[in-house]
Amino acid sequence: MGKRFDILLFPQGKNKAFTLSYDDGVYQDRRLVELFDRYHVKCTFNLNGGALGYKSPAEAPVDVSKIPAEEIREQYRNHEVGGHALYHSDISSLGSPYAMHEILEDKRILEGLTGGILKMFAYPFGLFNSEVKEMLKTAGYLGARTVRSTHSFELPKDPYELDPTCHHNDEKLFELAEKFVTEKTLRPSLFYVWGHAYEFDRNDNWDRIEKLVRYISENGQDIWFATNGEILDYISAAHLLQYSVDGTMIHNPSATDIEIMTAFGRRETLKAGTTTRIGDTPL
Numbered sequence: 001m002g003k004r005f006d007i008l009l010f011p012q013g014k015n016k017a018f019t020l021s022y023d024d025g026v027y028q029d030r031r032l033v034e035l036f037d038r039y040h041v042k043c044t045f046n047l048n049g050g051a052l053g054y055k056s057p058a059e060a061p062v063d064v065s066k067i068p069a070e071e072i073r074e075q076y077r078n079h080e081v082g083g084h085a086l087y088h089s090d091i092s093s094l095g096s097p098y099a100m101h102e103i104l105e106d107k108r109i110l111e112g113l114t115g116g117i118l119k120m121f122a123y124p125f126g127l128f129n130s131e132v133k134e135m136l137k138t139a140g141y142l143g144a145r146t147v148r149s150t151h152s153f154e155l156p157k158d159p160y161e162l163d164p165t166c167h168h169n170d171e172k173l174f175e176l177a178e179k180f181v182t183e184k185t186l187r188p189s190l191f192y193v194w195g196h197a198y199e200f201d202r203n204d205n206w207d208r209i210e211k212l213v214r215y216i217s218e219n220g221q222d223i224w225f226a227t228n229g230e231i232l233d234y235i236s237a238a239h240l241l242q243y244s245v246d247g248t249m250i251h252n253p254s255a256t257d258i259e260i261m262t263a264f265g266r267r268e269t270l271k272a273g274t275t276t277r278i279g280d281t282p283l
């Protein structure tokens with residue numbers, strides 16, 4: 001009897017995943033969704049349920065008008081909608097009752113509009129504390145994104161502190177993209193990019209995001225394109241796996257098929273709700 005050396009793979013045996021996260025539900029999301037759909041990449045759009053349909057004043061330096069409530073379901077149908085607090089308040093400094101209202105009322109409104117259960121949240125201004133994290137768990141969120149760049153492709157350790165790889169304006173963006181695509185890695189890797197669609201208007205750099213997603217998409221044979229919530233769901237399901245003492249059986253109690261690579265380099269699909277006998281003798 002000995003150790004198992006299983007490596008988690010993503011669906012279809014892929015070992016790389018790419019995801020995007022864009023905030024505030026601004027009208028420029030329409031153009032961004034069209035671009036993401038063209039290259040078949042997936043994004044989580046984090047919205048403020050109390051500010052839908054907001055109109056920017058004419059004198060504003062950048063138009064940050066927001067998509068109205070009645071368009072939310074159709075606009076984001078190929079992607080994921082996440083929460084971002086009701087009025088984009090700094091929920092780490094409001095006091096618990098009002099912070100809870102910002103979290104819950106935002107979630108209630110967006111669930112009503114999308115017809116689904118929200119899983120993901122993005123901290124307004126990237127600000128949070130341990131109390132806010134607890135509130136998000138109580139509200140039924142599975143994870144929340146920060147604004148801290150890791151410049152790495154590590155899987156998240158704490159789902160309530162999802163640190164992205166980088167912002168789209170990061171000077172290392174294309175260097176990281178090339179590393180992600182070309183790197184031969186056994187361990188699962190995640191490239192996670194975030195931003196706001198209005199920034200492409202403000203900086204006149206829509207070409208930057210198109211260049212990124214076209215490059216990732218054209219080199220996407222080994223890459224799983226998924227929303228933040230789909231990736232978190234998959235990792236959560238993998239954490240539920242149950243192992244026999246002698247290492248020959250793995251039970252997958254979840255509703256998701258899990259792919260692994262054994263020490264002998266063989267792919268195994270651990271079917272949802274079943275126990276799989278692993279043919280390899282553990283080392």
Ligand SMILES: [Zn+2]
Nearest residue numbers: 023024124125
């Ligand atoms: Zn925001």
